[in-house]
Amino acid sequence: MPQLITLTAWTCRTNVGWVKDVLSSSGDKTYTVRWGPIQAQKRSYEYGWTCTCLGFKYHNSCTHIKTTRESGVRCAWNADLDPALDYNRKGQWPQCPSCGGPVKAYKVAV
Numbered sequence: 001m002p003q004l005i006t007l008t009a010w011t012c013r014t015n016v017g018w019v020k021d022v023l024s025s026s027g028d029k030t031y032t033v034r035w036g037p038i039q040a041q042k043r044s045y046e047y048g049w050t051c052t053c054l055g056f057k058y059h060n061s062c063t064h065i066k067t068t069r070e071s072g073v074r075c076a077w078n079a080d081l082d083p084a085l086d087y088n089r090k091g092q093w094p095q096c097p098s099c100g101g102p103v104k105a106y107k108v109a110v
């Protein structure tokens, strides 16, 4: 049986949890679009989009999520996109190279 090797990888904080307020199409309401864990199964999480509007509540999707996702405002960078980046060498807590925001360490099996 091959030995499981785990490495520390980095992911932008926007991959762990992210929130954005979106104005309704009529402009009189604000909905909250979220990216984050939607379902926890034992110790693993399933990530996905949610929105506080009625459309999402009844149809599990809505235009707010669609436009937010397509606009690319959520950074969504992770080390897989830039595997050559070696933060440990710098000996300091890294920043997301894409948006400059905080990052989070996670373990990956290779």
Ligand SMILES: [Zn+2]
Residues within 6 Å of the ligand: 031, 051, 052, 053, 054, 055, 056, 061, 062, 063, 064, 065
């Ligand atoms: Zn919505």
Ligand SMILES: [Zn+2]
Residues within 6 Å of the ligand: 012, 013, 014, 075, 076, 077, 096, 097, 098, 099, 100, 101
């Ligand atoms: Zn980022």
